[in-house]
Amino acid sequence: MTSMQNTVSKAFLSTGIPGLDNILGGGLTKERLYLLEGDPGAGKTTMALQFLVEGVRQGESVLYITLAENDVELRAVAESHGFSMEGVTIHEVIPEESILDPDEQYTVLHPSEVELSETNNRILEVIEKLNPARVVLDSLSELQLLSGNALRYRRHVLALKQYFAKRSCTALLLDDKTAIGGDQQVRSIAHGVISLQSRASEYGAERRVVRILKYRGIAFRRGPHDYSIVTGGIVVYPRLVAAESRELVKRAQMSSGLPAFDALLGGGVEEGSSTLISGPPGTGKSSLAMQFVKAATVQGNRAALFLFEESFNTLLNRSDGIGTDLRTPYDAGLLTVHQIDPSELSPGEFTHAVCAAADAGAKVIVIDSLNGYMNAMPEAGFLTTHLHEVLTYLGQRGVVTFIIGVQAGMVGVMTTGADVSYMADNVLILRYFEARGAVEKAISVFKKRGSAHETTLRQFRITSGGIEVGRVLGDFQGVLTGVPTLVRSEGKNDEPHHDPD
Helix, strand or coil: CCCCCCCCCCCEECCCCHHHHHHCCCCEECCCEEEEEECCCCCHHHHHHHHHHHHHHCCCCEEEEECCCCHHHHHHHHHHHCCCCCCEEEEECCCCHHHHCHHHCCCCCCHHHHHHHHHHHHHHHHHHHHCCCEEEEECHHHHHHHHCCHHHHHHHHHHHHHHHHHCCCEEEEEECCCCCCCHHHHHHHCCEEEEEEEECCCCCCCEEEEEEEEECCCCCCCCCEEEEEECCEEEEECCCCHHHHCCCCCCCEECCCCHHHHHHHCCCEECCCEEEEEECCCCCHHHHHHHHHHHHHHCCCEEEEEECCCCHHHHHHHHHHCCCCCHHHHHCCCEEEEECCHHHCCHHHHHHHHHHHHHCCEEEEEEECHHHHHHCCCCHHHHHHHHHHHHHHHHHCCCEEEEEEECECCCCCCECCCCCCCCCCEEEEEEEEEECCEEEEEEEEEEECCCCCCCCCEEEEEECCEEEEEEECCCEECHHHCCCEECCCCCCCCCCCCCCC
16 A cells, blocks of 8 residues: 655654654654664664554554564563563564475575565565554665675665655664675665664673764764663663753852851852862762762752762761761652662763753762772763763752762872863862871862852861861961971960860
């Protein structure tokens, strides 16, 4: 049954994968032919099944034509993801086992001349019978081999394209790229080309990336986008472009709940700002961030933690030891915790999780730590780009973000694995220093964009009663070097001032 092909370029069909629809600019234009290519194991069959299952959900007639996998294998894939195959017709066009019999071998004609014609007839026969709105043809490698040469293969695909168009059918052709030199032929014919790629990692899971190589007439989202194959199908994480949602909003300050610390900060930290808390191990960086989490949840606001290194159980017990109650907001649903496994995470998946937390209403987000985030990145050269987009997105939504940066070394000059301090709105520095035969801690604000702040160094302590931001360390010079000297001041004796403990 032929009909006029759809002439509207923005009459879209959903692929059944929200993230893929997003990067496609809305979905697939109806009644066009598309190429889905990728190496074996990239997830083409899973994506194709999601495309057809979505069609059934929309009340459409759908058809899966397989030239390689049989019905049992395809249904097993669907069952592993929990897909209902009710309404999905699977038509096998697979050589009969009789071809293994030597008496059945062709002697006058080349096998491709006979088998291509038979395959084509079987495909057209089932399409004429079902008149589907969505068709998946798996796979083109078989057709290419049967065609025998590039010209015949191209003409055959062109004929299929016209055939599907006249029947108001949206066709998805799968190519496993095992044949030689055929991909460019179909790329030039297809209305759109979706490429699934897998990048090997030196450690941990490989990184899966989807690219839209071609899509006629549509302003799609270019570049690589991470995706993963999970139980339930393929999940695509569109690359974040924070500039698409910029807005101008006046932000208030958020208090830490500690008057002395707020005074050091010039009143608190601004909503929508990002703060880098930097210092050597054990100085209290995470505890300082948890103080803001506690202050936010006490006021009924939501918070989210992304932990790369320390387990949440350890964090809970440690917070209990210093009087920072995280259990109550966690039990109340105000605090959500994401335990990140760096070796199994892609940058796009992490970005998606952080942005989803902000969209769910989190007002404070803690990324602990920057070093763990770097380890989760297959290519560290793009760390600052990814992080910049995340921080910009969170800032536009008024989220107060804290990034923990662990510095190498204990005293003196210390560095982190990446310099992101220029991107953060605020930078807090924690330091060890030696004084009176003991190791002390100091805190200072090195940078703050939202308001004026103290430029002093203050004593910093963590006790069983909580965090204490003490007096200005005016009696010492060279605290940042780790070995300060006592400063003689008029009206003061030579002995260092002792805080009453």
